[in-house]
Amino acid sequence: MIGRVPDKGYCFRRTEFQLTQEWVADYVGAVEDSAIDVEVTPPMAVATQAIRILLSEMPLPPGALHGGQDLEFLRPVGRGEQLSLQARVANSSSRRGLIVIAVDLVVEDRSGATVMRGRSTIMASAE
């Protein structure tokens, strides 16, 4: 993948995932979120897991940077809830040794309803 930019429109395979109680607790501890209710999954935790999956599907060269992040939260996600991620390349470019890629993320619940969507913009050296 180093130096190779996925084409605009490329769809990553749909991936199912679950935010376990244990992982959410680890996440809350790692970000030191003092505002979140113990019963609620922080919306950023959903985004973090979605991006984690994206990174596993789209390995980036060391030193890649997060340029921007758009997110929209549509409903609370329960701890232990089964979700799925669909990601699609919204835009990609390669110029002067720099790759810039924008990926749209849609997280759905078991019924197919969207619980979160967003766009991640990532920059990496093409070398």
Added chain:
Amino acid sequence: MGGIRGISEGMELPLVEKELTQEKINRYAEVSGDLNPLHIDSRFAENTPFGGTIAHGMLVLSSLSELMEKTFGKRWITSGRIKARFRGAARPNDRLATSGTVGKVDDGRAICHLECRNQEGTLLVSAEAMVTF
């Protein structure tokens, strides 16, 4: 204008302050699965333009979400939107201050302008966040 109790245009949002350490960055790397050496390998990071390790953008962004949670509670979780741009690198031992103001309140929504800066006042993240009622 508005109709959102306790929220008015120009209002300052509660400050969220965090202290970054390499240990916290490493912990976030484990939880998030983002093991980019730029965040956790000082030898690698020293040879980049950053000159040292930096925090994950999503780790810093979590402070902005926390600010919105504190202000708007469940509304943030059920209707929140954020558009964030990473402007600068957050480093180990930085003290981060995330602040915001309510920009506009109308038609059942509040739009807020958020910033995260380090102890030197350097802008690290800027964002526009919105909730609906």
